[in-house]
Each structure stands twice: as structure tokens, then as C-alpha cells.
Amino acid sequence: MIKSRVVLFILAFVAWLLFCWVPDAQDIIAGVFVALLVSILTGDMFVKRPHHFGHLKRYLWFIYYVPIFLWECFKANIDVAYRVGHPDIPIHPGIVKVKTNLKSDTGLTFLANSITLTPGTLSVDIDREKGYIYVHWIEVKSKDVEGATKMIVEKFERILRRIFE
Amino acid sequence: MSNIIGIIFIAIGLVFDFFGCLGLVRLPDVYNRLQASTKCVTLGTCSILFGTFLIVGVSATGVKALICATFLLLTAPVSAHALARGAHKSGVRLWEKSVVDKYQEDGELK
Numbered sequence A: 001m002i003k004s005r006v007v008l009f010i011l012a013f014v015a016w017l018l019f020c021w022v023p024d025a026q027d028i029i030a031g032v033f034v035a036l037l038v039s040i041l042t043g044d045m046f047v048k049r050p051h052h053f054g055h056l057k058r059y060l061w062f063i064y065y066v067p068i069f070l071w072e073c074f075k076a077n078i079d080v081a082y083r084v085g086h087p088d089i090p091i092h093p094g095i096v097k098v099k100t101n102l103k104s105d106t107g108l109t110f111l112a113n114s115i116t117l118t119p120g121t122l123s124v125d126i127d128r129e130k131g132y133i134y135v136h137w138i139e140v141k142s143k144d145v146e147g148a149t150k151m152i153v154e155k156f157e158r159i160l161r162r163i164f165e
Numbered sequence B: 001m002s003n004i005i006g007i008i009f010i011a012i013g014l015v016f017d018f019f020g021c022l023g024l025v026r027l028p029d030v031y032n033r034l035q036a037s038t039k040c041v042t043l044g045t046c047s048i049l050f051g052t053f054l055i056v057g058v059s060a061t062g063v064k065a066l067i068c069a070t071f072l073l074l075t076a077p078v079s080a081h082a083l084a085r086g087a088h089k090s091g092v093r094l095w096e097k098s099v100v101d102k103y104q105e106d107g108e109l110k
Helices: A002-019 A025-046 A050-054 A056-085 A105-117 A145-152 A154-164 B002-026 B030-056 B060-089
Strands: A094-099 A121-127 A132-137
Touching (some): A002 A025, A056 B002, A056 B030, A094 A145, A105 A121, A105 A132, A105 A154, A105 B030, A121 B030, A132 B030, B002 B030, B030 B060
Antiparallel strands (some): A094 A132
């Protein structure tokens, strides 16, 4: 678990430096101690497979993922603004079930967060053993699992699988 | 130049924040309200913070604004998820015109 601690130490130290921008000598010395304390106390919980941080391909997929995510996020805002601004409030809400093949904690967290921030969907609960996510959908277009999965999950899952699995 | 772009970003953020709050008032039940408030307010506030960064540049304020935007993007969906799950578990039903509730049918995972 020493690798996990090292990764957390680096991340915590970088976050500390950004928080006290522009860092001087005092900040850096204090930062080393704080990051050390954090990584000793909570390092073993941070990542399960620290060697993933060494894979360059995962970072490239992440860079590819960010603009797609931001664009979906923007579309979600237009969509909600339209529904809220329309005089009749055109919504057909409901909670549907979608299937996911992701297994890792980080992957599932990112998938659920992406679902929440994309058009009309909000993840409510997750069934890890069977791989189901329950999603509140403001405009239910498909009640069965396959149709909903296709419309909500697929576009993110194929990228997130390459980043986190 | 970056001043003008920053002000445009802040204006877009304000419009989205406004629609988020309007959704909070107009939509029928807690889940739909969460939808409106999470999406619009998250991206609206991130947009305001990014506009601030463009105006002040890479300084103490600007870098903190960027970090705040990142943390907001990471944490707002988690809190929305927690609120929705907690509401459903403590017995808040969906709006009566809702189409389907698979979560209820599966007996709310323990």
C-alpha cells in the first residue's frame, strides 16, 4: 500500500501548493508536513490499484473525456432551462434502471456523477453486485433496462472503461 | 480582451443560475427540483468562477477560483445523489404523474 500513499502524497501536496498560490518557502515546508500527515492517515483507503497512475493512455482518454462531458453538461443546462421556462413544464419523470459493466469504485463514482450532470438524469442508488444504477429521468423515453442503458450510460461507459478499469 | 470574455462567462453563469432557481420554484417534486438545481447551479457557478479566473488571471484569487470550480463539479452530483436517495428511503414519493418507479418496484436496496 506504499504506492497508494505516495500517489496521495503527491496529489495532496499539489493541491496544497495550488491553494496557497503563489507558494513561498514557508508554504512548501508546511505543505510537506500536511501532505505527509494526510497520506499516512488515509493513504491506504485512497486507491486500490496505484499502478494505474503510471499508464499514459488513461490520461489521454481522460483528456478526451473532459470536453465530451462539458458539452453534455452544457446541453443538460439548455434542456433544463427549456423545461423550466416553458409555460406547461413538459416533463414525464420516473425512476428507471440501467445496467453498467464498470466494477471499480472510481469508475462507478465518475459514471454516477456524469449521469447526474447530463441531460435530464439523476442517479439515485446503485446495486454493485448486479451492476444496476437507479436513475431518475425527467423525460422517460424508455422504461426497459436495455433501452434506458443505451440512451443514458453507453456514451460515457465506453470512455470511462478505458480510464478506470 | 480576457476581461470581456470573462464578463460573458459570468453573464452566462448568472442566466443558468437564474433558471436553476426558477426550476426550484416551478417543478413539482423533490427529485425534479434536484435535477434543476444540481445541473443549472453547478455549471452556472462553475461558469462564474471561470469568468473570475479569466478576469484576474493566474493570481491567488484566480487559481482558487479554478480549484473551487473543480471541487464543485466533483461534489455537487454526490450531494444531489445523497439527497435523492435519502428522500426516497424516508418515504418521499414521486410526483403523481410520474411514469415509472423501478426503485420502488425493487423494494429499495437495503
